[in-house]
Amino acid sequence: MKFRLGIIVCFLCAQVFGQQSVRLNSGWLFLKEDLGGIWEAVRPVKEGNPEALPLWTKVSLPHCANERDAVDPDVNYYQGPMWYKTELRVQNPYAKGRTLLHFEGAGQKTEVYVYTTKVGAHVGGYDEWTVDITDAVNAFKKQDSLVKQFKGKVPISIRCDNSRDLEMMPSDLSDFNVYGGLYRYVNLVYEPAAYVDKVFALPTVTGIKNGNLNVKLNIANPGQLKKGTIQLRLFDPQGKALQKTEKELGAFDGTLTIGDLPVKNPQLWGPETPSLYKLEVTLTTSAGTHTTLTPVGFRSFEFQKHGPFLLNGKRLLLRGTHRHEDHAGVAAAMTEDLMRQEMIEMKEMGVNFIRLGHYQQSRIILNLCDSLGILVWEEIPWCRGGLGGAVYQAQGKRMLMNMIQQHYNHPAVIIWGLGNENDWPGDFPEFDKEKIRTYMKELNALAHSLDASRKTAIRRCDFCKDIVDVYSPSIWAGWYRGIYTEYKEVTKKEFDAVDHFLHVEWGGDSHAGRHSENPDKALQNIKATGAADERSGDASLYGGAARASKDGDWSETYICNLMDWHLKEQETMPWLTGTAQWVFKDFSTPIRPDNPVPYMNQKGVVERDLTKKEAYYVFQSYWAQKPMAHIYGHSWPVRWGKEGEEKMIKVYSNCDEAELFINGKSAGAKKRNSQDFPAAGLRWNVVLQKGANTAYVIARKGRLVVKDTISFAYQTQQWGRPAKVKLEKVKEESGIITLEAKLYDAQDIQCLDAANWIRFGLTGEGTLLDDLGTSSGSRLVQLYNGRAIIRIKANGGRSVASAKVEELPVVFLNL
Known part of the structure; x- marks a missing residue:
């Protein structure tokens, strides 16, 4: 099954949960505060009555309480209790069947009520869990007055809480928001009186010709049935039935070992051919039939000692990135369509590996990794802060167990991550390295006992690097420390220090839309130290030694050079297992209020709304x-410079050769050479004409030809101190107005290197499209090359927009 983008094989969301399962997306009410008690959620009130308080808001799921305030430049994001409520028509078709609510993830502590009866609770914002509401629903339906009041429906109320809590993972010191809400799908599930709760399918490969599938099941038997039949059927990637086996069951409940299914000449799973078999498990009892479908991928992998990574016996350079569950306008509440779009963009960039930071992520993401052929490191949210007490440690073990059991069947997963930056103290008065080591050993042993087929790993905790199978140190050459030309030297030292090495997290921030004619200027003041680790305070924009993260221009130009250098070096490191750039998409964080887009980590190669930055194409x-x-x-x-001055134009391409044309004239053709930095030799020094310029490139790879074109102006006038702001409407489409603010000096010359802060405002009938965490979606943002964009939803009425830059007069624009 050769992989093709746009054709994603996904066997009914990997493993069908429940014989009948319905997503509960609509019909919800939300309250962003606490209640005095559950009665306030269900007491009868009439709309419009002043007693009908508090006021609830209509929402659909998935929904995050911090969809906007996570990047509001003027407030801390909300951390506290919140409520959701709905009314369900519960009609379980199975005699003596069970009715469940299945949560794919909810943040961070959750309580579930049927009417006023508490039916379940969960701690942890990222693992899946279920609540059996059968008995409470049956009890509710026996109360005729309540059935009449709710018109035959069952009231469901859910309290979520993301309050700060030192005895809960993850730490609030983490460089990401600890979101609240029902930000993943919630499902109403009907099960028969006996059903298959979990399938554990372990495929192994001997050589390339012999495969075996070991199958274990976890069967739930709340009806205490005495006999049944299990049937297994295995289908190859083309849908052909390969095997069928049946087993009679006596009294049963809990884990059941079915045995082995041999497979001859298995089609191997990998990035180029993500071949997925399908295991069908059917349980038949007097209560009915329950069928579960599970994807199966045959593959082998090995981290060679002091050597490269092998997949199916051949070296594979892991070309990776990272993902946070975060998106403009919705925060953690990403829909399945958004997730699919994001993962396809990664695959089109050339990614074959991803580290999911720093918590168990949606089953949808794992399904997509299986189908797209993207290998996975997934980890629990033990991230920064130190080590808490018994409650804290029990949660970490529980989340590790849940992550492994829930994502056990995904062939994409090769690593279970046990922690991140666990050398970072702060949450507790005690920071005891030996206690941290002890807990890390316990997690490591637990992971191997649950799944001996995968490796364990951590990132950045040197005093624990001997415990896990694979270790990733902190290497940020050219960003938090040193210069990017030190990358290979520093990486080789770290590689030699452990048996199995994988470099995750490298790169740097860039402010989308900001470019530079001299991006490496800041490197003049940065010393090559032979070390590139991130240390305490390095992420701060203040104090400490000179470093690109503090003293650089945060331009896309610099980051493209940094990434270009790393990528060309990786091609000359035959011992390297691989790397993962941090991070694919910009994401929100409460600890970076002073970044050019406030509260945003801007290390993505795409913006928070998936708008591609220039670095995306460097990777491509x-x-x-x-x-x-x-x-x-x-x-x-x-662009800017002197008249007659040569300027470099770079083309990022994977083609063999390219020819550049400037204003209709050829600047010559060049051959691509990955080691010719920058841009693999596809760069031209040309003289631009004052005013408008057009450049296009024709690139060839064999018989295939691709083209690209850009138009831009070239400014030769020099500017002085910023003196005025101009605000104008540059576009209106489908009721959305785009405004652009520009900064000029006293002679009306645009200040093209200006990075001042600008604040947009709006009064009237329109809506400012801000709090999105993007360079064009924040009311407070640093200028990029003396300009900034904001959008407004007109709402069919009149408004007045404003723009204010620091000490300069505010400007207004009637819309």
């Missing part, structure tokens, strides 16, 4: 298979 030029060519600077409308 090294990793993608499909021919591509991209001229640097699509979001750079005005």
Whole structure:
């Protein structure tokens, strides 16, 4: 089954949960505060009556309480209790069947009520869990007055709470928001009196010709049935039935070992051919039939000692990135469509590996990794802060067990992560390395006991690096420490220090739309130290030694150079297992209020709304298979310099050769050479004409031809101190108005290197489209090359927009 983008095989969401399962997306009410008690959620009130308080808001699921305030530049994001409520028509078709609520993830502590009866609770925002509401629903239905009051429906109320809590993972010191709400799907599930709760399918490969599938089941038998039949059927990736086996059951409940299914000449799973078999498990009892479908991928992998990574016996350079569950306008509440779009963009970039940071992520993401052929490191949210007490430690073990059991069948998973930056104290008065080591050993042993087929790993905790199977140190060459040309030297030292090495987290921040004619200027003041680790305070924009993260320009130009250097070096490191760039998409964080987009970690190669930055194409030029060519600077409308001065134009392409044309004239053709930095030799020094310029490139890979074109202005006038702001409407489409603010000096010359803060405002009938965490979706943002964009939803009425830059007069625009 050759992989093709846009054709994603997904066997009914990997493992069908429940014989009948319905997503509960609509019909919800939300309250962003606490109640005096559950009675306030269900007491009868009439709409419009002043007694009908508090006021609830209509929402649909998934929903995050912090969808906007996580990146509001003027407030701390909400951490506290919140409520959801709905009314369900519960009609279980099975005699003596069970009715469940299945939560794919809810943050961070959750309580569930049927009418006023508490039916379940959960601690942890990222693992899946279920609540059996059968008995409470049956009791409710026996009360005729309540059935009449709720018109035959059953009231469900859910309290979520993301309050700060030192005895809960993850730490609030973590570099990401600890979100609250029902931010993953909630399902109403009907099960018969006996059903298959979990399937554990372990495929193994001997050589390339012999495969075996070991199957274990966890069967729930709340009806205490005495006999039944299990049937297994295995289908190959083309849907052909390969095997069928049956087993009679006596009294049964809990874990059941079915045995082994041999498979000859298995089609191997990998990034290029993510071949997925399908295991069908059917339990038949007097209560009915229950069928579960599970994907199966045959593959083998090995981290060679002091050597590279092997997949199916061949070296594979892991070309990776990271993902946070975060998106503009919805925060953690990403829909399945959004997740699919994001993962396809990763695959098109050439990614074959991903570390899911720093918590168990949605089953949908794991399904997509299986189907797209993306290998996975997934980890629990033991992240920063130190080590808590018994409650804290029990939660970590419980989340590790849940993550492994719930994602056991995904062939994409090769690593279970046990922690991140656990050398970072702060949550507790005690920071005891030996106690941390002891707990890490306990997690490591637990992971191996639950799943001996995968490796364990941690990132950045040197005093625990001998405990896990694979270790990733902190290497941020050219960002938090040192210069990027030290990358290979520093990485080799770290590689030699452990048996199995994998470098996750590298890169740096870039402010989308900001570009530079001299991006490496800041490197003049940064010393090459032979070390590139991130240390305490390095992420701060203040104090400490000179470093690009503090003293650089945060331009896309610099980050493209940094990433270009890393990628070209990785091609000359035959011992390297692989790396994962941090992070694919910009994401929100409460500990970075002073970044150019406040409260945003801007290390993504795409913005928080999936708008591609220039760095995306740098990765494509090294990793993608499909021919591509991209001229640097699509979001750079005005370049600057002296008249007659040569300027570099770079083309990122994976083609063999490319020819550049400037204003209709050829600047010559060049051959691609990955070791010719920058842009693999596809760069031209040309003289730009004053005013408008057009550049296009024709690139060839064999018989295939790709093209790209950009237009931009070239400004030769020098500017002085910023003196005025101009605000104008540049676009209106489908009721959305785009405004652009520009900064000029006293002679009306645009200040093209200005990075001042600008604050947008709006009064009237329109709506400011801000709190999105993007360069064009924040009311407070740093300028990029003396300009900034904001959008407004007109709402069919009149408004007045404003723009204020620091000490300069505010400007207004009637809309």
